[in-house]
Each structure stands twice: as structure tokens, then as C-alpha cells.
Amino acid sequence: MNATLMALAEPNRLRIVELLRDRPRPVGEIAKRLRLRQPQVSKHLRVLSDAGLVDMRPVAQQRIYQLRSEPFDELDTWLETFRRRMTDRMDRLDDLISKRKAKKEREKDHGH
Amino acid sequence: MNATLMALAEPNRLRIVELLRDRPRPVGEIAKRLRLRQPQVSKHLRVLSDAGLVDMRPVAQQRIYQLRSEPFDELDTWLETFRRRMTDRMDRLDDLISKRKAKKEREKDHGH
DNA sequence: AAAGAATATGCCTTGACAGGTATATTCCTC
DNA sequence: GAGGAATATACCTGTCAAGGCATATTCTTT
Numbered sequence: 001m002n003a004t005l006m007a008l009a010e011p012n013r014l015r016i017v018e019l020l021r022d023r024p025r026p027v028g029e030i031a032k033r034l035r036l037r038q039p040q041v042s043k044h045l046r047v048l049s050d051a052g053l054v055d056m057r058p059v060a061q062q063r064i065y066q067l068r069s070e071p072f073d074e075l076d077t078w079l080e081t082f083r084r085r086m087t088d089r090m091d092r093l094d095d096l097i098s099k100r101k102a103k104k105e106r107e108k109d110h111g112h
Numbered sequence: 113m114n115a116t117l118m119a120l121a122e123p124n125r126l127r128i129v130e131l132l133r134d135r136p137r138p139v140g141e142i143a144k145r146l147r148l149r150q151p152q153v154s155k156h157l158r159v160l161s162d163a164g165l166v167d168m169r170p171v172a173q174q175r176i177y178q179l180r181s182e183p184f185d186e187l188d189t190w191l192e193t194f195r196r197r198m199t200d201r202m203d204r205l206d207d208l209i210s211k212r213k214a215k216k217e218r219e220k221d222h223g224h
Numbered sequence: 225a226a227a228g229a230a231t232a233t234g235c236c237t238t239g240a241c242a243g244g245t246a247t248a249t250t251c252c253t254c
Numbered sequence: 255g256a257g258g259a260a261t262a263t264a265c266c267t268g269t270c271a272a273g274g275c276a277t278a279t280t281c282t283t284t
Contacts, residue, residue: 009121061230061281173251173260
């Protein structure tokens with residue numbers, strides 16, 4: 001999870017991923033489209049690959065990279081764990097504050 | 113989007129977010145639970161706040177932090193744009209390769 | 225086999241950022 | 255109003271990662 005996020009957090013890497021979302025592409029094309037130098041693209045793809053975000057298939061001298069779905073599925077699952085709790089978040093905060101105030105009131109009353 | 117990912121990519125920040133998923137908490141409690149020093153927690157919360165991931169409400173000297181739902185919703189929406197394309201990704205790659213091979217065959221045949 | 229295309233990798237430099245520590249700030253309690 | 259609790263910020267330091275550039279590697283073509 002953390003690995004996925006770290007890989008996606010780099011701006012150029014995110015651009016690469018979004019480019020690959022449309023279709024698999026060879027390194028050179030990515031570099032050209034994003035106006036990045038080829039070595040940097042290769043390095044970014046390495047990081048993405050290590051994180052399991054992309055796959056590669058050689059075709060002649062070209063290396064065609066494509067997205068893998070698993071990490072995105074995991075990200076999705078992770079996000080789920082937030083969706084539920086999110087709804088009553090504010091209610092709880094109000095609740096928490098009310099309780100603290102009440103506690104203080106009690107203490108105050110007790111003290112006097 | 114990128115801001116959200118960058119904020120979440122830092123391991124300790126991710127831990128903080130996951131801790132806040134359960135309920136809003138004051139800084140000190142976060143520090144204690146995660147065994148982090150208070151200043152670092154404040155800094156991380158600053159980053160999370162700048163990225164719009166958390167909200168804050170002062171209660172006496174305490175600052176209670178809570179998650180905001182918007183960034184997570186956006187992340188979710190962003191993920192959607194992947195889900196669809198993901199299915200026929202591999203088909204397309206095969207397709208692409210087949211085409212290239214076919215093209216080469218044609219060229220070869222043409223040359224000879 | 226020589227030349228060229230496509231890509232990966234190594235080395236270097238620089239900037240950003242996380243942690244550590246001290247200190248400032250704000251509010252509460254007595 | 256003095257002391258203490260909770261938090262934010264400033265400053266310093268070390269580390270790591272991204273970009274730049276040169277080069278190695280692999281495959282194709284002629």
C-alpha cells in the first residue's frame with residue numbers, strides 16, 4: 001500500500017501512469033509525449049515496476065510497459081475502509097467535544 | 113490529486129491518517145500511540161492540513177484533528193478512471209503485438 | 225559485421241524533506 | 255499571575271531521490 005502510494009506520489013511518475021492508463025506504450029513514446037529524457041523515464045518505470053504497478057514485455061529492442069490492475073484494486077480496497085467511517089466523522093467530533101465539556105462542567109461543579 | 117498522494121506517501125503520515133480513520137484525535141494522543149515526538153507529529157499534521165486531508169478544531173490547549181472526506185472522494189473518482197480501462201488492457205497489448213508482428217511479416221514478405 | 229535504434233544503468237550533483245532539539249505561544253488551573 | 259500542559263515553529267543536520275549525462279547492452283537491418 002505504502003509502496004504504491006510512494007510510487008504514485010512523484011509527479012512525473014503519476015503522468016506516466018496516467019499515460020499508460022490509455023494503452024501500453026514503449027519507453028521512447030512515453031519520453032516523447034511527456035517531454036522527459038529517456039533515462040529518467042526508464043528509471044521511473046523501474047520504480048513503478050518494483051512497486052508492482054507496471055508490467056513489461058519486450059518486443060524487438062522495444063520494451064512495452066502496461067499497467068497492472070492489482071495495486072489499483074488494493075488502493076480501492078484501502079479506500080473502502082474510509083468511506084464507511086467518513087459519514088459519522090463530524091458527529092463523533094461534536095460528540096467528543098460535548099463529552100469533554102460535560103466532564104469539565106462536572107469537575108467544575110464538583111470543585112465548587 | 114498529486115498533493116493528496118504526496119501527503120499520503122510518507123509512512124508516518126499514512127499511519128497518522130489510518131489512526132484518524134477511527135476517530136478524531138488530539139496531537140498528543142497521536143504522538144503517544146505512534147511513538148513519535150510531538151514536533152514531528154505537528155509537522156506531519158501541517159502537511160496533511162495543507163493538502164486538505166485533515167481539519168482541526170481547538171479545544172482548550174488541545175488541537176483535535178479529523179479527516180476530511182473530499183480528498184478521499186477525489187482519490188476514489190480518480191481510481192474510477194482506471195477501473196474501466198483495466199479490463200481490456202491485456203487484450204490490447206496482445207493486439208498491439210500482433211499488429212506489429214503482422215506489419216513486420218508484411219514488410220519481410222514485401223522485401224523478398 | 226557494422227551501424228544504428230531502443231533501452232537500461234552507473235555516477236555525479238543538487239534540492240527537498242524528515243527527524244532532533246530548543247523555544248515560542250496559548251490556554252488552563254491554582 | 256505563576257506554573258504547567260498542549261501544541262506550533264525555527265533552526266540545524268543528514269539522507270535520499272530525481273535529474274543530467276555518458277555509456278553499456280541488446281536487437282535490427284543491410
